Amino acid sequence: MVSWLTQGLIFYVVAVTAFYFVLFVIAARQLRKESGLQLIQYEDVLHSTFTPPLSILVPAFNEETGIVASTRSLLSIHYQEFEVIVINDGSTDQTRDVMINEFAMVELKGKVQWSGLQQPTQPVKGIYRSMRHPNLFFIDKENGGKSDALNVGINFSKYPYFVSLDGDSVLDMDALIKVMKPIVEARPGEEIIATGGSVGIANGSQISSGHLAAGAVALSRNRIVVMQVIEYLRAFLMGRMGLSKYNLLLIVSGAFGVFKKSWVIEAGGYEVNTVGEDMELVVRLHRLVKEKKSKARIVYISDPVCWTEVPENLKVLHRQRTRWHRGLFESLWKHKKMFLNPRYGTIGLISIPYFVLIELLGPVVELLGYLCILVGYFLDVVNVQYAIILSIVMLLYGSLLSMGAVLLEEWGLHKYSRLSDMSRLFLFALSEAFWYRPLMTLWRFEGFLQALSGKRADWGEMTRKSGIMGVKPPNNPPVAK
Known part of the structure; x- marks a missing residue:
């Protein structure tokens, strides 16, 4: 039995490694293609009469430290027509007062026109x-979670496309021009209903007046942050770019995504009481596309960058990653009928199985593999050579993929221009298998067990570090989120 399981695990690891290698090749080719775009092409998008106006939705919960800098950065972005809507989701800190005072807010009286979302x-x-x-609005509401805040923002918004952003995020000046380019330049008969851009990590860089200056991207000295930089590069540049090429993308990051409002309203808006509201909505949109027999697509663009702050200690990171895995489970379970269902095309036959078998069950299989090797060794029923090969592959393939993601960043984006930063990224990517990956595997497995036990969704806690987002907090200490 143990020997049979071991052989099955070897096949699983080989298949996963081959799949990731294919994603890497696809991403490398696509990144090379996109890196050749010239700024003048984006200027054409900026001034095109076909470029639709945007509503920028910023749900905020206890974001007094960074919300002003984030809002300032949004007000000064390069885009011809947009509105910024900050939705205060029952914050217990000074988020409301900071926004009203900093931007001279006055309350709107009278009837407000809503978009018609039934949620x-x-x-x-x-x-x-x-x-x-005049294009900046602030909505103060009772606490209902991020999804509820976004639904309120959708209802209030007046433009045909909306951007969802986290309250602690800032954008590159041209980010929205770039992320809207596929929508503006869609071929006749082609409809792009959502686009997502890359999310970069601000820790280690100084953001002043709501912007990160060109060439100012710096790598944090905190090793936990460095590993998250590598993770983000792998998830965005390799994973999402590879899947997007064939319309298999199931995640548009809640930190930075553009959606066509009419489709989101038809799909029912964001699902409340779920951790992974961003992924759940995208899966539901794919489901709606297939059920309507539409050719609408959801795409990922590598160059637009949204900068955000990530955890700097293991305690907060632990909470975040278990929460993420619960969200993954919830999204996939809610749409389980799509799994291997030919009615949903490549989404049901390739994308959903990938997220179930590799992303969701990956930590379960990995821990099971280590257990089989250990038990089989003591029972003398496992070929020692096979066991060693399996262990090495399981430990190192993640590190090699991470090093490949760093290469993709160097080839295509060049955000980290310092040689010392790139060297550290390579060294940390190589070390991933020996400390960071085991932690992530254990925490993802914990999140899986929490999801099975029915643990309820929440925003979680994210303590902001003063100064990273270029704004000083009020005299009273911020409440952790």
Whole structure:
């Protein structure tokens, strides 16, 4: 029995490694193609009459430290027509007062036009508009979670496309031009209903006046942050770019994604009481596309960058990763009928199985593999050579993929221009298998068990570090999120 399991695990590891290698090749070719685009092409998009206006939705919960810098960065982006809507989801800190004071907000009186999303939301306590920036709005509502806040923002928004952003995020100046390019330049008969861009890590860089200056990207000295930089590069540049090429993308990051509002409204808006609201919505959109027999697509663009702050200690990172894995489980379980269902085309036959068998069950299989090797060794029923090969492959393939993701960043984006930063990224990628990967495997497995036990969704806790986002917090200490 143990020997049979070991052989099955060897096949699994080989198959997973081959799949990731294919993604790497696809991503490398696509990144090379996109890196040849010239800025003038984006300027054409900026001034094109076909470029639609955007509503930028920023749900905020206890974001007093970074919300002002984030809002300033959004108000100064390069885009011809847009509105910024900050939705305060019942914050217990000074988020509301900071926004009202910094941007000279006045409350709107009278009837407000809503977009018609049928999803019920928590009550809105007040809607404000900036006297200094007519396109800046602030909605103060009772706490209902991130999905509820986004649904309120969708209802209030007036433009045909909306961007969802985290409250602690800032954008590169041209990010929205670049992420809208596939929508503007879609071929006749082709409809792009969602696009996602890369999310970069701000820790280690100084963001001033709501922007990260060109050439100012720096790698943090914190080893936990460095490993997350590598993770993000692998997830975005390799995973999402490879899947996007064939319309297999199931995740548009909640930190930075553009959606066509009419499709989201038809799909029912964001699902409340779930951790992975971003992935769940994208899966539901794919499901709607297939059921309507539409050719609409969801794409990923590598160059647009949204900068955000990530955990700097293991305690907060642990909570984040278990929460993410619960969200993955919830999204896939809710749409389990799509698994291996030919009605949903390549989404049901390739993408959903990939996320179930590799992303969701990966930590379970990996831990099972180590257990089989250990038990088989003591029972003398496992070929020692096979066991050693399996262990080495399971340990090292993740590190090799991470090193490949760093190569993709160097080839295509060049965000980390310092030689010392690139060297550290390579060294940490090589060390991943010996400390970081085992931690992630254990935490993802814990998240899987939590999902099975029915642990409820929450926003989780993310303590902000003063100064990273280029703004000083108020005198009173911020409440952790």
